[in-house]
Amino acid sequence: MLPQQKIGSVPCAVGFSLFTWLGFYKKTSAEDELIHTIKHCVLxxxxxxxxxxxxLLxxxxxxxxxxxxxxxITYIYDVMANLALEREHLDKAKDLFVxxxxxxxxxxxxxxxxxVVHISTKLARISHLKKDYQTAQMGYEWCLEKLEKIIKSDPSEEKMKLFALAEDWYGRLFLDTNQYEHALKLMTDSLEKMQSVSDIEKEHIATQMNDIGTVCDLLGKTDESLHYFKEAIEIGKKLEMELGTMYVNLGRAYIKKKILSEARKNCGLALKIxxxxxxxxxxxEAENCFQEIKRLN
Known part of the structure:
Protein backbone atom coordinates (compact mmCIF):
# COMPACT_ATOMS: atom_id res chain seq x y z
CA MET A 1 0.00 0.00 0.00
CA LEU A 2 1.31 3.44 -0.87
CA PRO A 3 2.01 5.90 1.94
CA GLN A 4 -0.15 9.01 2.06
CA GLN A 5 0.95 12.14 0.26
CA LYS A 6 2.47 14.88 2.35
CA ILE A 7 0.51 17.91 3.53
CA GLY A 8 2.29 21.26 3.65
CA SER A 9 2.31 23.87 6.36
CA VAL A 10 0.08 26.91 6.45
CA PRO A 11 1.16 30.23 7.89
CA CYS A 12 -0.67 31.32 11.04
CA ALA A 13 0.21 34.96 11.53
CA VAL A 14 -1.94 37.20 9.39
CA GLY A 15 -1.95 40.43 11.37
CA PHE A 16 -3.39 43.90 11.05
CA SER A 17 -1.63 46.79 9.34
CA LEU A 18 0.24 49.13 11.63
CA PHE A 19 -1.64 52.34 10.96
CA THR A 20 -5.06 50.64 11.05
CA TRP A 21 -4.49 50.39 14.78
CA LEU A 22 -2.31 53.30 15.82
CA GLY A 23 -3.95 56.30 14.23
CA PHE A 24 -0.96 58.61 14.63
CA TYR A 25 -1.37 61.89 12.77
CA LYS A 26 0.80 64.72 14.11
CA LYS A 27 3.47 62.52 15.60
CA THR A 28 5.67 63.47 18.54
CA SER A 29 9.27 62.27 18.68
CA ALA A 30 8.21 59.59 21.20
CA GLU A 31 5.58 58.31 18.75
CA ASP A 32 8.15 58.26 15.95
CA GLU A 33 10.44 56.17 18.14
CA LEU A 34 7.60 53.79 19.03
CA ILE A 35 6.62 53.28 15.39
CA HIS A 36 10.28 52.68 14.52
CA THR A 37 10.55 50.03 17.26
CA ILE A 38 7.34 48.27 16.17
CA LYS A 39 8.44 48.23 12.52
CA HIS A 40 11.68 46.53 13.56
CA CYS A 41 9.66 43.95 15.53
CA VAL A 42 7.64 43.13 12.42
CA LEU A 43 10.84 42.95 10.33
CA LEU A 56 11.93 44.13 20.99
CA LEU A 57 8.16 43.78 21.41
CA ILE A 73 -0.58 48.82 23.57
CA THR A 74 -3.46 46.91 21.97
CA TYR A 75 -1.61 46.65 18.66
CA ILE A 76 1.55 45.35 20.36
CA TYR A 77 -0.48 42.71 22.22
CA ASP A 78 -1.90 41.66 18.83
CA VAL A 79 1.58 41.30 17.31
CA MET A 80 2.71 39.34 20.38
CA ALA A 81 -0.32 37.06 20.03
CA ASN A 82 0.37 36.42 16.35
CA LEU A 83 4.02 35.69 17.12
CA ALA A 84 3.03 33.23 19.86
CA LEU A 85 0.63 31.51 17.44
CA GLU A 86 3.31 31.31 14.75
CA ARG A 87 5.60 29.62 17.29
CA GLU A 88 2.71 27.40 18.47
CA HIS A 89 2.89 28.75 22.02
CA LEU A 90 -0.83 28.16 22.08
CA ASP A 91 -1.82 29.02 25.66
CA LYS A 92 0.15 32.26 25.50
CA ALA A 93 -1.38 33.14 22.12
CA LYS A 94 -4.88 32.46 23.42
CA ASP A 95 -4.41 34.66 26.50
CA LEU A 96 -3.04 37.52 24.38
CA PHE A 97 -5.80 37.31 21.76
CA VAL A 98 -8.44 37.30 24.51
CA VAL A 116 -13.19 40.83 16.57
CA VAL A 117 -13.98 38.28 13.84
CA HIS A 118 -10.31 38.25 12.80
CA ILE A 119 -9.17 37.44 16.33
CA SER A 120 -11.98 34.90 16.78
CA THR A 121 -10.68 33.07 13.70
CA LYS A 122 -7.27 32.82 15.37
CA LEU A 123 -8.86 31.56 18.58
CA ALA A 124 -10.67 28.86 16.59
CA ARG A 125 -7.33 27.91 15.04
CA ILE A 126 -5.76 27.63 18.49
CA SER A 127 -8.54 25.25 19.62
CA HIS A 128 -7.96 23.29 16.40
CA LEU A 129 -4.21 22.99 17.03
CA LYS A 130 -4.95 21.87 20.61
CA LYS A 131 -7.19 19.16 19.11
CA ASP A 132 -10.29 20.61 20.76
CA TYR A 133 -12.16 19.99 17.52
CA GLN A 134 -15.67 20.69 18.82
CA THR A 135 -14.75 24.17 20.08
CA ALA A 136 -12.75 24.85 16.92
CA GLN A 137 -15.65 23.83 14.67
CA MET A 138 -18.08 26.10 16.51
CA GLY A 139 -15.56 28.92 16.24
CA TYR A 140 -14.95 28.46 12.51
CA GLU A 141 -18.68 28.25 11.78
CA TRP A 142 -19.34 31.46 13.73
CA CYS A 143 -16.50 33.31 12.00
CA LEU A 144 -17.50 32.21 8.49
CA GLU A 145 -21.09 33.29 9.12
CA LYS A 146 -19.89 36.73 10.26
CA LEU A 147 -17.43 37.01 7.35
CA GLU A 148 -20.13 36.24 4.78
CA LYS A 149 -22.12 39.20 6.07
CA ILE A 150 -19.08 41.48 6.22
CA ILE A 151 -18.03 40.66 2.64
CA LYS A 152 -21.50 41.38 1.27
CA SER A 153 -21.08 45.00 2.33
CA ASP A 154 -17.29 45.27 1.93
CA PRO A 155 -15.71 42.73 -0.47
CA SER A 156 -12.22 44.19 0.00
CA GLU A 157 -9.08 42.08 -0.40
CA GLU A 158 -8.35 42.28 3.34
CA LYS A 159 -11.74 40.76 4.15
CA MET A 160 -11.50 38.17 1.36
CA LYS A 161 -8.05 37.12 2.56
CA LEU A 162 -9.33 36.33 6.05
CA PHE A 163 -12.35 34.50 4.60
CA ALA A 164 -10.00 32.34 2.50
CA LEU A 165 -7.76 31.63 5.48
CA ALA A 166 -10.72 30.70 7.70
CA GLU A 167 -12.06 28.30 5.04
CA ASP A 168 -8.63 26.75 4.63
CA TRP A 169 -8.16 26.19 8.35
CA TYR A 170 -11.68 24.81 8.70
CA GLY A 171 -10.99 22.47 5.78
CA ARG A 172 -7.86 21.23 7.53
CA LEU A 173 -9.92 20.49 10.64
CA PHE A 174 -12.04 18.15 8.53
CA LEU A 175 -8.85 16.69 7.06
CA ASP A 176 -7.54 16.03 10.58
CA THR A 177 -10.81 14.27 11.47
CA ASN A 178 -10.86 12.17 8.25
CA GLN A 179 -13.87 13.97 6.74
CA TYR A 180 -12.25 14.37 3.36
CA GLU A 181 -15.22 15.52 1.26
CA HIS A 182 -15.86 18.45 3.61
CA ALA A 183 -12.13 19.20 3.64
CA LEU A 184 -11.94 19.25 -0.16
CA LYS A 185 -14.92 21.59 -0.54
CA LEU A 186 -13.58 24.15 1.92
CA MET A 187 -9.98 23.99 0.71
CA THR A 188 -10.95 24.44 -2.96
CA ASP A 189 -13.28 27.33 -2.05
CA SER A 190 -10.39 28.85 -0.12
CA LEU A 191 -8.01 28.42 -3.07
CA GLU A 192 -10.42 30.19 -5.41
CA LYS A 193 -10.58 33.17 -3.06
CA MET A 194 -6.80 33.20 -2.54
CA GLN A 195 -6.25 33.37 -6.30
CA SER A 196 -8.39 36.52 -6.42
CA VAL A 197 -6.34 38.31 -3.76
CA SER A 198 -3.26 40.12 -5.04
CA ASP A 199 -1.03 39.92 -1.96
CA ILE A 200 -1.32 36.18 -1.25
CA GLU A 201 2.15 34.74 -1.77
CA LYS A 202 2.49 32.37 -4.73
CA GLU A 203 4.35 29.94 -2.47
CA HIS A 204 1.19 29.60 -0.42
CA ILE A 205 -0.89 28.97 -3.55
CA ALA A 206 1.52 26.20 -4.58
CA THR A 207 1.39 24.62 -1.12
CA GLN A 208 -2.39 24.84 -1.11
CA MET A 209 -2.62 23.12 -4.51
CA ASN A 210 -0.31 20.35 -3.35
CA ASP A 211 -2.44 19.82 -0.26
CA ILE A 212 -5.68 19.78 -2.25
CA GLY A 213 -4.06 17.20 -4.52
CA THR A 214 -3.37 15.11 -1.42
CA VAL A 215 -7.01 15.31 -0.32
CA CYS A 216 -8.13 14.29 -3.83
CA ASP A 217 -5.77 11.32 -3.59
CA LEU A 218 -7.25 10.30 -0.23
CA LEU A 219 -10.69 10.35 -1.88
CA GLY A 220 -9.48 8.21 -4.78
CA LYS A 221 -9.81 11.13 -7.23
CA THR A 222 -6.48 10.42 -8.88
CA ASP A 223 -7.05 12.46 -12.06
CA GLU A 224 -7.88 15.53 -9.98
CA SER A 225 -4.88 14.93 -7.74
CA LEU A 226 -2.62 14.81 -10.82
CA HIS A 227 -4.00 18.18 -11.95
CA TYR A 228 -3.32 19.87 -8.61
CA PHE A 229 0.15 18.34 -8.16
CA LYS A 230 1.18 19.46 -11.67
CA GLU A 231 -0.15 22.98 -11.09
CA ALA A 232 1.67 23.19 -7.75
CA ILE A 233 4.95 22.11 -9.35
CA GLU A 234 4.62 24.60 -12.24
CA ILE A 235 4.15 27.47 -9.79
CA GLY A 236 6.91 26.15 -7.54
CA LYS A 237 9.42 25.94 -10.41
CA LYS A 238 9.03 29.66 -11.13
CA LEU A 239 9.62 30.48 -7.47
CA GLU A 240 12.54 28.07 -7.00
CA MET A 241 10.66 26.30 -4.20
CA GLU A 242 11.81 23.00 -2.68
CA LEU A 243 9.79 20.60 -4.83
CA GLY A 244 10.93 17.18 -3.63
CA THR A 245 7.74 16.29 -1.77
CA MET A 246 5.56 17.54 -4.64
CA TYR A 247 7.43 15.32 -7.13
CA VAL A 248 6.99 12.36 -4.76
CA ASN A 249 3.26 13.07 -4.58
CA LEU A 250 3.00 13.32 -8.37
CA GLY A 251 5.01 10.12 -8.79
CA ARG A 252 2.71 8.25 -6.40
CA ALA A 253 -0.35 9.48 -8.26
CA TYR A 254 1.11 8.14 -11.52
CA ILE A 255 1.77 4.80 -9.79
CA LYS A 256 -1.93 4.62 -8.93
CA LYS A 257 -2.74 5.31 -12.59
CA LYS A 258 -0.21 2.59 -13.58
CA ILE A 259 1.64 5.14 -15.76
CA LEU A 260 5.00 3.89 -14.60
CA SER A 261 7.22 5.86 -17.00
CA GLU A 262 5.90 9.14 -15.57
CA ALA A 263 6.04 7.72 -12.05
CA ARG A 264 9.69 6.77 -12.55
CA LYS A 265 10.52 10.21 -13.99
CA ASN A 266 8.94 12.18 -11.12
CA CYS A 267 10.23 9.92 -8.37
CA GLY A 268 13.66 10.28 -10.00
CA LEU A 269 13.41 14.07 -9.82
CA ALA A 270 12.40 13.78 -6.17
CA LEU A 271 15.34 11.47 -5.44
CA LYS A 272 17.77 13.89 -7.10
CA ILE A 273 16.42 16.79 -5.03
CA GLU A 285 10.07 8.66 0.11
CA ALA A 286 11.48 8.67 -3.43
CA GLU A 287 13.26 5.36 -2.80
CA ASN A 288 9.98 3.90 -1.52
CA CYS A 289 8.33 5.00 -4.77
CA PHE A 290 10.94 3.15 -6.80
CA GLN A 291 10.38 0.02 -4.71
CA GLU A 292 6.66 0.24 -5.46
CA ILE A 293 7.37 0.69 -9.19
CA LYS A 294 9.60 -2.42 -9.10
CA ARG A 295 6.81 -4.45 -7.51
CA LEU A 296 4.44 -3.41 -10.30
CA ASN A 297 6.86 -4.23 -13.15
Whole structure:
Protein backbone atom coordinates (compact mmCIF):
# COMPACT_ATOMS: atom_id res chain seq x y z
CA MET A 1 0.00 0.00 0.00
CA LEU A 2 1.31 3.44 -0.87
CA PRO A 3 2.01 5.90 1.94
CA GLN A 4 -0.15 9.01 2.06
CA GLN A 5 0.95 12.14 0.26
CA LYS A 6 2.47 14.88 2.35
CA ILE A 7 0.51 17.91 3.53
CA GLY A 8 2.29 21.26 3.65
CA SER A 9 2.31 23.87 6.36
CA VAL A 10 0.08 26.91 6.45
CA PRO A 11 1.16 30.23 7.89
CA CYS A 12 -0.67 31.32 11.04
CA ALA A 13 0.21 34.96 11.53
CA VAL A 14 -1.94 37.20 9.39
CA GLY A 15 -1.95 40.43 11.37
CA PHE A 16 -3.39 43.90 11.05
CA SER A 17 -1.63 46.79 9.34
CA LEU A 18 0.24 49.13 11.63
CA PHE A 19 -1.64 52.34 10.96
CA THR A 20 -5.06 50.64 11.05
CA TRP A 21 -4.49 50.39 14.78
CA LEU A 22 -2.31 53.30 15.82
CA GLY A 23 -3.95 56.30 14.23
CA PHE A 24 -0.96 58.61 14.63
CA TYR A 25 -1.37 61.89 12.77
CA LYS A 26 0.80 64.72 14.11
CA LYS A 27 3.47 62.52 15.60
CA THR A 28 5.67 63.47 18.54
CA SER A 29 9.27 62.27 18.68
CA ALA A 30 8.21 59.59 21.20
CA GLU A 31 5.58 58.31 18.75
CA ASP A 32 8.15 58.26 15.95
CA GLU A 33 10.44 56.17 18.14
CA LEU A 34 7.60 53.79 19.03
CA ILE A 35 6.62 53.28 15.39
CA HIS A 36 10.28 52.68 14.52
CA THR A 37 10.55 50.03 17.26
CA ILE A 38 7.34 48.27 16.17
CA LYS A 39 8.44 48.23 12.52
CA HIS A 40 11.68 46.53 13.56
CA CYS A 41 9.66 43.95 15.53
CA VAL A 42 7.64 43.13 12.42
CA LEU A 43 10.84 42.95 10.33
CA UNK A 44 12.39 40.43 12.72
CA UNK A 45 9.20 38.33 12.53
CA UNK A 46 9.34 38.39 8.72
CA UNK A 47 12.94 37.16 8.95
CA UNK A 48 11.87 34.37 11.37
CA UNK A 49 14.12 35.85 14.08
CA UNK A 50 11.46 35.27 16.71
CA UNK A 51 13.65 35.69 19.80
CA UNK A 52 14.80 39.19 18.79
CA UNK A 53 11.24 40.07 17.76
CA UNK A 54 9.88 39.09 21.17
CA UNK A 55 12.61 40.99 23.01
CA LEU A 56 11.93 44.13 20.99
CA LEU A 57 8.16 43.78 21.41
CA UNK A 58 8.63 44.07 25.17
CA UNK A 59 10.67 47.24 24.60
CA UNK A 60 7.87 48.61 22.40
CA UNK A 61 5.28 47.69 25.01
CA UNK A 62 7.17 49.61 27.71
CA UNK A 63 7.41 52.63 25.39
CA UNK A 64 3.66 52.52 24.68
CA UNK A 65 2.83 52.12 28.37
CA UNK A 66 5.03 55.09 29.30
CA UNK A 67 3.18 57.15 26.68
CA UNK A 68 -0.15 55.70 27.89
CA UNK A 69 -0.99 55.12 24.22
CA UNK A 70 -3.80 52.59 24.56
CA UNK A 71 -4.18 51.82 20.83
CA UNK A 72 -0.45 51.13 20.54
CA ILE A 73 -0.58 48.82 23.57
CA THR A 74 -3.46 46.91 21.97
CA TYR A 75 -1.61 46.65 18.66
CA ILE A 76 1.55 45.35 20.36
CA TYR A 77 -0.48 42.71 22.22
CA ASP A 78 -1.90 41.66 18.83
CA VAL A 79 1.58 41.30 17.31
CA MET A 80 2.71 39.34 20.38
CA ALA A 81 -0.32 37.06 20.03
CA ASN A 82 0.37 36.42 16.35
CA LEU A 83 4.02 35.69 17.12
CA ALA A 84 3.03 33.23 19.86
CA LEU A 85 0.63 31.51 17.44
CA GLU A 86 3.31 31.31 14.75
CA ARG A 87 5.60 29.62 17.29
CA GLU A 88 2.71 27.40 18.47
CA HIS A 89 2.89 28.75 22.02
CA LEU A 90 -0.83 28.16 22.08
CA ASP A 91 -1.82 29.02 25.66
CA LYS A 92 0.15 32.26 25.50
CA ALA A 93 -1.38 33.14 22.12
CA LYS A 94 -4.88 32.46 23.42
CA ASP A 95 -4.41 34.66 26.50
CA LEU A 96 -3.04 37.52 24.38
CA PHE A 97 -5.80 37.31 21.76
CA VAL A 98 -8.44 37.30 24.51
CA UNK A 99 -6.77 40.38 26.03
CA UNK A 100 -6.81 42.16 22.66
CA UNK A 101 -10.50 41.31 22.17
CA UNK A 102 -11.37 42.61 25.62
CA UNK A 103 -9.50 45.85 24.99
CA UNK A 104 -11.11 46.63 21.63
CA UNK A 105 -14.59 45.68 22.85
CA UNK A 106 -14.10 47.91 25.91
CA UNK A 107 -13.33 50.64 23.38
CA UNK A 108 -16.68 50.11 21.65
CA UNK A 109 -16.18 47.27 19.14
CA UNK A 110 -19.06 44.81 18.71
CA UNK A 111 -18.94 41.10 17.86
CA UNK A 112 -19.59 42.01 14.20
CA UNK A 113 -16.47 44.20 14.08
CA UNK A 114 -13.97 42.80 11.58
CA UNK A 115 -11.17 42.96 14.15
CA VAL A 116 -13.19 40.83 16.57
CA VAL A 117 -13.98 38.28 13.84
CA HIS A 118 -10.31 38.25 12.80
CA ILE A 119 -9.17 37.44 16.33
CA SER A 120 -11.98 34.90 16.78
CA THR A 121 -10.68 33.07 13.70
CA LYS A 122 -7.27 32.82 15.37
CA LEU A 123 -8.86 31.56 18.58
CA ALA A 124 -10.67 28.86 16.59
CA ARG A 125 -7.33 27.91 15.04
CA ILE A 126 -5.76 27.63 18.49
CA SER A 127 -8.54 25.25 19.62
CA HIS A 128 -7.96 23.29 16.40
CA LEU A 129 -4.21 22.99 17.03
CA LYS A 130 -4.95 21.87 20.61
CA LYS A 131 -7.19 19.16 19.11
CA ASP A 132 -10.29 20.61 20.76
CA TYR A 133 -12.16 19.99 17.52
CA GLN A 134 -15.67 20.69 18.82
CA THR A 135 -14.75 24.17 20.08
CA ALA A 136 -12.75 24.85 16.92
CA GLN A 137 -15.65 23.83 14.67
CA MET A 138 -18.08 26.10 16.51
CA GLY A 139 -15.56 28.92 16.24
CA TYR A 140 -14.95 28.46 12.51
CA GLU A 141 -18.68 28.25 11.78
CA TRP A 142 -19.34 31.46 13.73
CA CYS A 143 -16.50 33.31 12.00
CA LEU A 144 -17.50 32.21 8.49
CA GLU A 145 -21.09 33.29 9.12
CA LYS A 146 -19.89 36.73 10.26
CA LEU A 147 -17.43 37.01 7.35
CA GLU A 148 -20.13 36.24 4.78
CA LYS A 149 -22.12 39.20 6.07
CA ILE A 150 -19.08 41.48 6.22
CA ILE A 151 -18.03 40.66 2.64
CA LYS A 152 -21.50 41.38 1.27
CA SER A 153 -21.08 45.00 2.33
CA ASP A 154 -17.29 45.27 1.93
CA PRO A 155 -15.71 42.73 -0.47
CA SER A 156 -12.22 44.19 0.00
CA GLU A 157 -9.08 42.08 -0.40
CA GLU A 158 -8.35 42.28 3.34
CA LYS A 159 -11.74 40.76 4.15
CA MET A 160 -11.50 38.17 1.36
CA LYS A 161 -8.05 37.12 2.56
CA LEU A 162 -9.33 36.33 6.05
CA PHE A 163 -12.35 34.50 4.60
CA ALA A 164 -10.00 32.34 2.50
CA LEU A 165 -7.76 31.63 5.48
CA ALA A 166 -10.72 30.70 7.70
CA GLU A 167 -12.06 28.30 5.04
CA ASP A 168 -8.63 26.75 4.63
CA TRP A 169 -8.16 26.19 8.35
CA TYR A 170 -11.68 24.81 8.70
CA GLY A 171 -10.99 22.47 5.78
CA ARG A 172 -7.86 21.23 7.53
CA LEU A 173 -9.92 20.49 10.64
CA PHE A 174 -12.04 18.15 8.53
CA LEU A 175 -8.85 16.69 7.06
CA ASP A 176 -7.54 16.03 10.58
CA THR A 177 -10.81 14.27 11.47
CA ASN A 178 -10.86 12.17 8.25
CA GLN A 179 -13.87 13.97 6.74
CA TYR A 180 -12.25 14.37 3.36
CA GLU A 181 -15.22 15.52 1.26
CA HIS A 182 -15.86 18.45 3.61
CA ALA A 183 -12.13 19.20 3.64
CA LEU A 184 -11.94 19.25 -0.16
CA LYS A 185 -14.92 21.59 -0.54
CA LEU A 186 -13.58 24.15 1.92
CA MET A 187 -9.98 23.99 0.71
CA THR A 188 -10.95 24.44 -2.96
CA ASP A 189 -13.28 27.33 -2.05
CA SER A 190 -10.39 28.85 -0.12
CA LEU A 191 -8.01 28.42 -3.07
CA GLU A 192 -10.42 30.19 -5.41
CA LYS A 193 -10.58 33.17 -3.06
CA MET A 194 -6.80 33.20 -2.54
CA GLN A 195 -6.25 33.37 -6.30
CA SER A 196 -8.39 36.52 -6.42
CA VAL A 197 -6.34 38.31 -3.76
CA SER A 198 -3.26 40.12 -5.04
CA ASP A 199 -1.03 39.92 -1.96
CA ILE A 200 -1.32 36.18 -1.25
CA GLU A 201 2.15 34.74 -1.77
CA LYS A 202 2.49 32.37 -4.73
CA GLU A 203 4.35 29.94 -2.47
CA HIS A 204 1.19 29.60 -0.42
CA ILE A 205 -0.89 28.97 -3.55
CA ALA A 206 1.52 26.20 -4.58
CA THR A 207 1.39 24.62 -1.12
CA GLN A 208 -2.39 24.84 -1.11
CA MET A 209 -2.62 23.12 -4.51
CA ASN A 210 -0.31 20.35 -3.35
CA ASP A 211 -2.44 19.82 -0.26
CA ILE A 212 -5.68 19.78 -2.25
CA GLY A 213 -4.06 17.20 -4.52
CA THR A 214 -3.37 15.11 -1.42
CA VAL A 215 -7.01 15.31 -0.32
CA CYS A 216 -8.13 14.29 -3.83
CA ASP A 217 -5.77 11.32 -3.59
CA LEU A 218 -7.25 10.30 -0.23
CA LEU A 219 -10.69 10.35 -1.88
CA GLY A 220 -9.48 8.21 -4.78
CA LYS A 221 -9.81 11.13 -7.23
CA THR A 222 -6.48 10.42 -8.88
CA ASP A 223 -7.05 12.46 -12.06
CA GLU A 224 -7.88 15.53 -9.98
CA SER A 225 -4.88 14.93 -7.74
CA LEU A 226 -2.62 14.81 -10.82
CA HIS A 227 -4.00 18.18 -11.95
CA TYR A 228 -3.32 19.87 -8.61
CA PHE A 229 0.15 18.34 -8.16
CA LYS A 230 1.18 19.46 -11.67
CA GLU A 231 -0.15 22.98 -11.09
CA ALA A 232 1.67 23.19 -7.75
CA ILE A 233 4.95 22.11 -9.35
CA GLU A 234 4.62 24.60 -12.24
CA ILE A 235 4.15 27.47 -9.79
CA GLY A 236 6.91 26.15 -7.54
CA LYS A 237 9.42 25.94 -10.41
CA LYS A 238 9.03 29.66 -11.13
CA LEU A 239 9.62 30.48 -7.47
CA GLU A 240 12.54 28.07 -7.00
CA MET A 241 10.66 26.30 -4.20
CA GLU A 242 11.81 23.00 -2.68
CA LEU A 243 9.79 20.60 -4.83
CA GLY A 244 10.93 17.18 -3.63
CA THR A 245 7.74 16.29 -1.77
CA MET A 246 5.56 17.54 -4.64
CA TYR A 247 7.43 15.32 -7.13
CA VAL A 248 6.99 12.36 -4.76
CA ASN A 249 3.26 13.07 -4.58
CA LEU A 250 3.00 13.32 -8.37
CA GLY A 251 5.01 10.12 -8.79
CA ARG A 252 2.71 8.25 -6.40
CA ALA A 253 -0.35 9.48 -8.26
CA TYR A 254 1.11 8.14 -11.52
CA ILE A 255 1.77 4.80 -9.79
CA LYS A 256 -1.93 4.62 -8.93
CA LYS A 257 -2.74 5.31 -12.59
CA LYS A 258 -0.21 2.59 -13.58
CA ILE A 259 1.64 5.14 -15.76
CA LEU A 260 5.00 3.89 -14.60
CA SER A 261 7.22 5.86 -17.00
CA GLU A 262 5.90 9.14 -15.57
CA ALA A 263 6.04 7.72 -12.05
CA ARG A 264 9.69 6.77 -12.55
CA LYS A 265 10.52 10.21 -13.99
CA ASN A 266 8.94 12.18 -11.12
CA CYS A 267 10.23 9.92 -8.37
CA GLY A 268 13.66 10.28 -10.00
CA LEU A 269 13.41 14.07 -9.82
CA ALA A 270 12.40 13.78 -6.17
CA LEU A 271 15.34 11.47 -5.44
CA LYS A 272 17.77 13.89 -7.10
CA ILE A 273 16.42 16.79 -5.03
CA UNK A 274 16.55 14.70 -1.85
CA UNK A 275 20.20 13.76 -2.44
CA UNK A 276 21.34 17.24 -3.51
CA UNK A 277 19.54 19.02 -0.65
CA UNK A 278 20.45 16.31 1.89
CA UNK A 279 16.76 15.92 2.70
CA UNK A 280 16.55 12.42 4.16
CA UNK A 281 12.74 12.34 4.23
CA UNK A 282 12.36 13.17 0.52
CA UNK A 283 15.17 10.75 -0.39
CA UNK A 284 13.52 7.94 1.58
CA GLU A 285 10.07 8.66 0.11
CA ALA A 286 11.48 8.67 -3.43
CA GLU A 287 13.26 5.36 -2.80
CA ASN A 288 9.98 3.90 -1.52
CA CYS A 289 8.33 5.00 -4.77
CA PHE A 290 10.94 3.15 -6.80
CA GLN A 291 10.38 0.02 -4.71
CA GLU A 292 6.66 0.24 -5.46
CA ILE A 293 7.37 0.69 -9.19
CA LYS A 294 9.60 -2.42 -9.10
CA ARG A 295 6.81 -4.45 -7.51
CA LEU A 296 4.44 -3.41 -10.30
CA ASN A 297 6.86 -4.23 -13.15
Missing amino acids: FIQRYDYIKAEQ HVALRQAQQMQHQLA AVTQRIMADGATEDDFR GVMSKNKDVKE
